[in-house]
Amino acid sequence: MIDQMADTIPLIEPVVGDDELGNIESVLESGYMTQGPYADEFEDGFADRVGADHAITVTSCTTGMELALDALGIGPGDEVPLPDFTHPATANAVVRMGAEPVLVDVDRDTYNVDTDALSDAVTDETGALLPVSWGGQPLPTDVVNDIAAAHGVPVLEDAACSSGAAYDGQPVGSQFDVSVFSFHPRKVLTTGEGGMITTDDDDLEREIRSVKNFGTDQREGEIGFVRADATNFRFSDILAAVGVAQLDRLDEIVERRREIAHRYTDLLEDVPGVTPPAEPAPAHHNFQSYCIYVEAGDEHTRDDLIDALAEQDIESQIGTYALHQTDAFADAKRVGDLETSRALHHNLLTLPVAHSMTDRDQERVVETLAAALESAT
Known part of the structure; x- marks a missing residue:
C-alpha cells in the first residue's frame, strides 16, 4: 500500500x-x-x-x-x-x-x-x-x-x-x-x-x-x-x-471509512454546537463524506471552522452546493422554499476521512474543531 x-x-x-x-x-x-x-x-x-x-x-x-x-x-x-x-x-x-x-x-x-x-x-x-x-x-x-x-x-x-x-x-x-x-x-x-x-x-x-x-x-x-x-x-x-484492482479493495475501503466515521460520531458526543450525520437503520452508508451540521454561531461559522482547521494542517470543506444559490441555477424552477438545502449549504462541514489516519489524528481533528467552535461562539 x-x-x-x-x-x-x-x-x-x-x-x-x-x-x-x-x-x-x-x-x-x-x-x-x-x-x-x-x-x-x-x-x-x-x-x-x-x-x-x-x-x-x-x-x-x-x-x-x-x-x-x-x-x-x-x-x-x-x-x-x-x-x-x-x-x-x-x-x-x-x-x-x-x-x-x-x-x-x-x-x-x-x-x-x-x-x-x-x-x-x-x-x-x-x-x-x-x-x-x-x-x-x-x-x-x-x-x-x-x-x-x-x-x-x-x-x-x-x-x-x-x-x-x-x-x-x-x-x-x-x-x-x-x-x-x-x-x-x-x-x-x-x-x-x-x-x-x-x-x-x-x-x-x-x-x-x-x-x-x-x-x-x-x-x-x-x-x-x-x-x-x-x-x-x-x-x-x-x-x-x-x-x-480497486474493486478487490472496495469492501476493505468501505469498512475502514465506516470505522473512522463511527469513531468520529463517538468523539463528537462531547462537542456542543455540531450534529453528526444520521445513518437510518436500513442504510449501509459508505461515508464517502462525513459531514457534520454546525448548529453554533451563524452562517459564517462553518467557513471560519474550515479556516481554523486549515491553520492546523487539517483539510476540510463544505458539504456541497444549494443549486438555487448559484448563478447557473438561480432562475431554475423549484418546489417549495428550499430552506433545508440553503441551511446545509451554509452549515455543513466535511471532516477528513483518510484511510491511513490514526486514532490520534481523529482526536486532533475533534480537539481542533472543539477549540475553534469555542473561539467562534
Whole structure:
C-alpha cells in the first residue's frame, strides 16, 4: 500500500498500491490502451458487485447521466425533479439534454432528497426522477420507486458517491432503473476520472453503448453506425486496470471509512454546537463524506471552522452546493422554499476521512474543531 499520510491530515486519500501499478504495467506492455479487456473485466466485476445485469464504463458520472437521460428519451419539454442540495453536475446533465431541472428540498437528517417534496414536484411534464444518494448515504428504495410507479416515470439515480453503499441489504446500483457512479479521486473507489452506469434494462444498455461508441449498432452480429448524434465516451483500459484492482479493495475501503466515521460520531458526543450525520437503520452508508451540521454561531461559522482547521494542517470543506444559490441555477424552477438545502449549504462541514489516519489524528481533528467552535461562539 502506498502511504499518503504526513503531518497534514488530508480530506481523503486514494487507497492504491502494487496491484494497481501491476495492472497498469500490463496494459502498457500490451500496447492496447483504449477501451479493451480490462474495461470488460471492470464492467463484469462491477455488475456482479452491485447485482445489476449490466454495467457500462463511461468517462465520468456526468457524461454517464447524459447518456442515461438520452437513453430514457429525456429532452426538450421534459421536467426532471432533483435535489437542490447537490453538485451542479446533476442538473448540468439535465440541461445538456435540453430538459428542465426542477429543484426540490432535501431531508435535514440524511441530506438526501425530501421524498414528500419529490412527489409534489411531479407533473404531467415530468420525464424522470433524478434523486442523489448524496455523500454515500443510500436512498430509501421502496419510497422512491413507489413515487415513480405512481406517476409512470423512470428513476435515474445519481450514485456518484455511493460505491459500496446499500439500503436494506440491496447494493446501490441495483435499486432503480438506472444508476450512475463516479470514480473521481474523492470517491471511495477511484480510477482518477471515470464513471459507471448500471441497469437491468437490455434496451437501455444497448442504446447507451451505442451512443458512447460513435453510434455503432450494438445488436449481436451487426456492424454499422445507426446514430448520427452519438459521441465518444469510451473508457481507457489504463483507468479500467486501476478499477479492476480497486474493486478487490472496495469492501476493505468501505469498512475502514465506516470505522473512522463511527469513531468520529463517538468523539463528537462531547462537542456542543455540531450534529453528526444520521445513518437510518436500513442504510449501509459508505461515508464517502462525513459531514457534520454546525448548529453554533451563524452562517459564517462553518467557513471560519474550515479556516481554523486549515491553520492546523487539517483539510476540510463544505458539504456541497444549494443549486438555487448559484448563478447557473438561480432562475431554475423549484418546489417549495428550499430552506433545508440553503441551511446545509451554509452549515455543513466535511471532516477528513483518510484511510491511513490514526486514532490520534481523529482526536486532533475533534480537539481542533472543539477549540475553534469555542473561539467562534
